[in-house]
Amino acid sequence: MDLDNTLVVMPALNEAATIANVVQALREQGLIHIRVVDNGSQDGTAAEAAQAGAEVVQEPIKGYGQACWRGLQAIPDGIEWILFCDADGSDDLRQLPEFFAQRESHDLILGNRRGTKTGRQQLSSVQNFGNCLSGTLIALGWGYRFHDLGPLRLVRKTALDQIGMCDRNFGWTVEMQARAIECGLRICELPVNYLPRQGGQSKISGTLVGSFKAGTIILSTLAALYWKTLWPSDAVDFSHEKRQPILLFLSTLLLLAGTVYILPYGNFKEPFAVPHFWVGSACMGSGFVLSWRLRSIPSFWFWSVAIVTRLLLITMYPGDDIWRYIWEGHIQLQGYSPYDFAPLADVLKSFRPEWWGEINHPYASAIYPPITQLGFRTLASIGLWVSLFKAAFTAADLAICWLLGHRFGRRATLLYAWNPLVLYSFAGGGHYDSWFVLPLVMAWFWFDRPGGDTFDKPFPPLTYLGSSLLVGISIAVKWISLPILTFLVWHAIRRKRIGIAVLSGIMGLLPMVLAAIPYCSLTSCPLVQVNSSFVVTGRSAELIPHIVGQFWDPSRSANWLYAFPLALVVVWLLLRASTFHKFTEWYLIGLMVISPIVHFWYLSWLMPFLVLSRNLGLRLISLSAYTYFTLLYMASAGNYSWLLPAAQRHILWWPFILGIAWSSARVTWPGLAVAPKLTRT
Template sequence: MSSDQNNLNNILVIIPVLNEEATIKGVIHDLQSHGLYNLRVVDNGSTDQSVAIATQTGAEVVREPTPGYGQACWQGLQNLPHHIDWIFFCDGDGSDDLSKLSKFLDQREQYDLILGNRRATPTGRAAMTATQGFGNQLATRLIALGWKHRYHDLGPLRLIRRSALDTIQMQDRGFGWTVEMQVRAVECGLRISELPVGYRRRLGGRSKISGTLSGSIQAGIVILSTLGQLYSRRWRVLPLQQSDPVPQKVHWLWLSTLLLMAGCALIAPYGDFSSIDSFNRFYLGTAVLGLGFVLSWLVQRLSAVWFWAVSIAARLLLLPMQPGDDIWRYLWEGRIQNLGFSPFHLAPNAEALIEYRTDWWSQINHLDVSAIYPPLTQWGFRGLAALSTSVLLFKVGFVVADLLICGLLSHRFGHAKTLLYAWNPIVLYSFAGGGHYDSWFLLPLVAAWLWLDSPSRPKTPKQITISSLLLGISVAVKWISLPILSFLVWRTVRQKWLKWVPVILLCVCLPMVITALPFCLEGSCPLVPTSSTFVTHGRSAELIPHLLGNIDVLRWNNWTYLIPLGGVGLWLILKSRTLGQFTEAFLGLLLILSPIIHAWYFTWLVPFSVMSRNWGTRLVSLSVFVYFVLPFRILTQDDFSWYLSNSERTVLWLPYVLGWLWTLKQQSFETEMPAIGSTHPQKV
């Protein structure tokens, strides 16, 4: 062993501390038993006896009132004595197993950065929470994809040469400190080693990160955001070279992945639109997210692990986001059902419900309007509310259905094609971020389509019956699916299975009837509040109704748009060869004719774009984010007109219409209906 290795006086140990009075003494004694006496405890705002105990035990204490792991580490690096050549970082909570510390110290001659790998030991893996394990694997895989160096952990135990730390020039002041150090070490060409280390549950106090779901999610957001920023910096400074041994198509995949993760991390804190700053940051994040989505169109192949890891991680990042105001109605209507009231008979501001109001009651939209969501949806709200009236729980319920749709689509079309849905910005926002329930009606609708249009399954009355039952479930969740019944009836008639028509009708109606019965009190079934402004003449970001708004009978009577919709629907029935073609075409034209348009309505089209590769749906998945100027104006300007300017309306709709027309131009409508149906139709 060299004299430098024997000399431990040139090592400074930095220990960030926040309320670790139960453990800090043991950690300090453990370090001292290994010959380390230059100990600097950085107090990050403790309110217990941590500082006093650390001082009494022989450590130097410095204070850093600004919260943040990186901030504490950075403060610990200030005013370093001249003789210090190495910095050792460890936690003060007793979770780091220091029994193998001598092996760390023996590595100093060969390496510049020595890291503890908790996942390399059975005790380490067992002590890490599932959230920690998932987050570490995701982050280290992303580093491997972006920088071609395979780390195995982002643990706190690390020894780094002082000169190497000067070269790295750390910028992060939060929980991204560890990941920035490891990425920059690769970029700077440092000699890196990972050693197996033990790990244990913290011996005292409570973790500020892994101890809570929200803390873990916030840490994940910071880590992924840091990775996105580091990659962005690398892309500017170190462009990809032709000699790069990794195939170019792989670059698109990991670049898409990094941008997608960074975009989700960037928008997650800014869903409230309560200030110009939050609004601008939301749009910055959606731009990054949208760029990642566009690059995913270039991906030709990816593994199931990659597909699911990114799809799930993106949704987890958005779960803490401030939701849209619809979710408060979901919570309320589920809550009052469990109290014995019908949301179809009592609006939220009903006198009978005054005593049951909650602290979030005022956030419910349209307080004077009774329930507009169909009865099966109400049963879903009731079931979730019986567990907890929690925004997070309801969001998880919507995301589960969303991920099941990903599963159905990837099973049929493959993982690469399904990225148009799974990594779609408006899909990610609508269900995981905004907390809208539309995934519930999409799931059975997509299942009905894929079941009936399966190329490997012969078309029989039984197949149509099963699809009809799935469609009925979709209708009982959201009324919008009901007209699709007409295609199933026509297909049954065309196949001359006339005796099956009543069965088809019964299958579609049965879920609605069964779930509606409990709400039909004394012969009254007010399942739709037909007198509300929303139903009669409401407007929101519409296209055709806006263009025809000067005609009074059309401006004040939304029902009039059912006439052209019915006519177009009949034409589509005759032209469509498959349920998927008809459904996409019908929903696409419905949105153009609808007086009420919200951003999340465009998610209805996205599953079908996996089949059709529809350019209109792809482009509107990006342009639709102009819609969010509307809630921003409400919150910051008290502007409740809910009216897009002409330029904003053009930004929203023009890409959709042009993309639709472009797809029409690519394939003949008479043979394949590609813009609103399949480019590879399945013959009947």
């Protein structure tokens, strides 16, 4: 068989242990044009390849696609076919004659590792799932079913020129396959064996970073390619509307597929859980991003996805906060106050259930406000079941969905209802924060009514008092709502309605005072644990406190310092904000960047307000916030420093900061706005 017209392109990064054998195996198949692209190896890969008889090309810029692209430059005359393969010895090159036999009738011949039993067994579960998901998405978007994104492939040079490859990373293979369909190429998949790596270390499946990076890049590449098919530059409105059902279906599929995938991986104490959780969350995030371009959504579809994803996540292993919720409700039923006794207290030993060891910070007594404790007690009186507590938090979450949908329409509410950060925080992780967000949203809607407030026609007293009562309930569920009450009081004072201001303040504090009665006495009321190490020195994924700590080390053990800049933010907003929404959203934004303690689910507090503002920073941190789980991955490996690495800290916060800056600029310069027209459905 004459193979003079075939060029082998083989990217290689630190494959000195295997490269010579792979080159030799290719030569045994009759291939003479073998080009190894050294992608910055430090182990002598280039020398080994050259000694084996291959042409070596250097490409210092890292990236699988970048190396493949470099290998396609300055192709010798007479080359009609390009063969791509890996340098680690995992491709069974003895099957190449089967590829060459298909050249006459096909333009792209692919190796399908999932087509053989040994291939499926050798692929990791993440790789099998990723290939299956990618194949399904391509089938839905392009109408052709692929079974694998494997590296072994033979493509006609003219076909490759027609495809016009753009990706320079792990998206190279999926781009080639999706574009091949668009170009009408003749495609063939052949079952191939997949051998164990013959040496060295995998750059993808063998590392945490590689698996996460490859998965996210492949999904984002696929989304970008599909985006182009939905909105080509010369598309007309009819074409756009015609493709809306496909976009809706694809968004739904990604959200549901990602949700199902993460269900077994909720126990982050297991080292393998977080990487799998990231893969599924990236899938959910892709579906969420696609939903941004929907122009309308049927009620059935909106609620089906919102409810089904949450019901599925209720079955997921929860975050460790929920064990404390259940414990504190449990001991109240035994006659003990969680404010007086930490879980480690000897007097409570006889009440410890089998899951007692899962409680976090067992040395510390309760920090949750009194209405929250009454809620825990009520649920515990029904049963000490994780699913019960999760269902209660999810019910409040769905109530928020309903309120937002009723006020702003289903389309806008997708930013909350289908937000993966929200989905995991309440239904998956089992965090109770939806209980305090719900009355906050109700207060917002009660106060910011259509038509607004003017000095000529001020709000009636009931508007102030009702909003203050709802904010007061929120305060009694979570303390951080307290500054929002000052907005309502100050709003009345600025309009010289002093009596209303005083009554609003009283109404706002009343729920906390009444709820505190069962836990306080005339001599003691230990509701706020100001001396708790968690409050005084605790840190988690913080932004400004981390920066300050780099220059002033004593600040690391004095969290109280950050009350002052937060107070300045509140004062500034009191002077500038005219609506409940604007004050609350920007107060929470300020709280996030100033607070020494920021957990993933804290960011869910912002998401109801995103529905109105559509702030890009809030959208982006819904996705970038998943880098927070690096802390839990580190802990599963025995690193309990609880210090987020610099790279992950940048990934978490910069999209948030830049997105907020962009959205603020759009308000200042409306010409920057590019948002699509929305409908309420």
